[in-house]
């Protein structure tokens with residue numbers, strides 16, 4: 301079995317702050333990490349490697365620095381790594397991103413594709429399903445469990461109410477939830493080897509897709525404006541004792557016609 | 560692409576086990592505003608098996624037309640079956656805008672439909688509006704874990720698609736006398752692509768209420784402390800006719816079930832009154848409650864960020880304020 305895992309390098313959004321003056325993201329000093337759900341996806345693939353001898357290829361589209369997460373994937377146990385990097389990929393929305401990844405997938409041999417459910421920066425959860433559509437294969441999202449009997453995949457999908465069990469045969473794409481697949485650590489030997497292994501660097505010419513579908517040109521959505529979230533005008537803050545506090549709350553509730 | 564051919568605001572009217580989901584009604588409410596601004600109509604698209612009776616409800620909440628696709632293939636949600644139906648509706652009726660709830664169903668279906676149509680999709684929008692001057696559709700959404708807001712447009716492709724989280728938009732007041740048109744649509748299914756089989760659905764026990772529906776929420780954080788602290792909040796909630804919710808810290812500590820968590824990884828709520836008691840106001844928490852009509856915060860730290868969004872901020876110890884408030888409210892309510 302051959303598994304292709306899509307991984308994205310993201311800023312650790314829990315560390316992000318907004319510059320109070322310029323109202324823009326402060327990116328300096330914010331560590332770049334492998335997107336958490338993708339790490340879960342890689343873990344799932346590696347469990348299939350341990351169990352069924354699956355061959356695991358990781359792929360990312362991003363700037364040259366994204367090499368780092370591919371090395372991390374090697375250190376965890378991935379067999380092959382591909383970095384899609386080219387000016388022509390830049391400015392992609394989810395449709396263009398999914399087109400680029402699908403275009404690369406078309407030139408590769410795989411049985412199963414795994415993506416994360418959601419990247420913590422763009423936060424859309426759209427790339428996986430869109431990629432499956434371009435490749436004309438089924439997708440199952442919110443995956444929290446996977447079994448394989450040599451022929452049929454049995455998938456546990458998480459929903460608001462609980463979960464569903466779904467089955468399919470043949471090729472497919474899964475979008476995976478990190479908490480369901482707690483990832484292994486990089487092995488010491490793995491870390492050493494990771495830098496000896498070759499990351500294949502691909503430009504747009506290696507991807508099976510018309511250039512008009514890549515990058516900014518291939519993106520139907522445009523970010524026209526971005527801004528730090530405006531907090532609403534705060535009300536008054538009162539440092540008072542409990543009795544006065546109760547009076548203030550009661551009069552607020554009356555003002556709002558709650559009581 | 561000739562954008563002028565594409566007209567009207569479409570809503571995917573999500574139903575589960577035949578029950579129209581609240582988010583569908585919220586989206587119809589929003590679609591009404593958009594349609595009025597554009598001089599267009601609101602269409603609801605209802606897919607399922609034996610669901611035609613719900614069409615009337617969609618009209619009462621503001622749909623002008625309901626497109627019903629009633630078919631055995633659509634009894635339960637499965638991606639490909641629903642994608643084929645939605646795709647064909649879009650091709651046939653050429654909507655200008657198409658909205659989906661950002662649920663596990665909507666977030667699975669919308670990108671698949673968008674990619675099949677070759678159009679753009681904006682995720683998890685918190686604001687949708689038509690610009691006054693140019694009449695363009697503007698979609699605003701949080702990204703980077705809620706730290707940044709982005710306004711996104713889809714200028715050259717139709718339909719313009721977005722998903723919206725439950726609880727963000729507001730329903731219209733239902734009007735039983737509203738009249739609407741009901742169209743039955745029969746798509747041509749290609750069953751050779753139905754490769755995924757739903758084996759079973761397992762539901763987990765849930766709390767009694769959906770906090771995103773509550774008008775009054777009494778929400779507690781780490782400052783409330785233990786389970787006994789939450790009993791006091793429950794008492795307060797009972798007196799004032801509200802429900803109890805909480806921050807993630809209390810869910811992680813096992814004091815509250817996850818379905819009562821407010822915030823980025825919990826629910827988005829918009830009650831008339833939100834009591835934030837012993838909640839610091841982390842950005843991920845604010846993301847789920849700052850649109851509340853009135854926020855009353857009690858915190859002993861006057862620098863707590865929750866005060867930045869509070870309509871009324873009280874710097875005090877909640878252990879003394881809450882019991883007193885409960886007693887006082889009992890008297891007020893008895894009046």
Ligand SMILES: Cc1cc2nc3c(=O)[nH]c(=O)nc-3n(C[C@H](O)[C@H](O)[C@H](O)COP(=O)(O)OP(=O)(O)OC[C@H]3O[C@@H](n4cnc5c(N)ncnc54)[C@H](O)[C@@H]3O)c2cc1C
Nearest residue numbers: 306361393394415416418419422423424425426427681682
């Ligand atoms: C503020 C802001 C808002 C945006 N809003 C939208 C929007 O509403 N709609 C839209 O279409 N685009 C939007 N974009 C663009 C979008 O973030 C990029 O297209 C991004 O490359 C992919 O989207 P995502 O981060 O949401 O990934 P998701 O769709 O959340 O990612 C899901 C999975 O796909 C895989 N994946 C995603 N990207 C890559 C990659 N580069 N390499 C390898 N695997 C990958 C990973 O496995 C990941 O877990 C926005 C960008 C910004 C900056």
Ligand SMILES: Cc1cc2nc3c(=O)[nH]c(=O)nc-3n(C[C@H](O)[C@H](O)[C@H](O)COP(=O)(O)OP(=O)(O)OC[C@H]3O[C@@H](n4cnc5c(N)ncnc54)[C@H](O)[C@@H]3O)c2cc1C
Nearest residue numbers: 780781782806807808822823824825837839841843859877
């Ligand atoms: C990816 C991600 C997603 C997240 N999603 C969510 C989410 O959906 N929802 C969410 O809530 N959080 C979420 N969080 C966690 C969030 O960052 C905060 O950690 C959490 O909200 C803190 O909960 P808290 O306010 O209850 O606790 P704390 O931050 O510990 O605040 C407790 C407050 O109680 C006050 N206090 C203590 N004792 C008293 C007293 N006697 N009287 C009055 N005040 C008192 C303190 O002054 C303090 O302000 C998320 C975090 C991450 C990284």
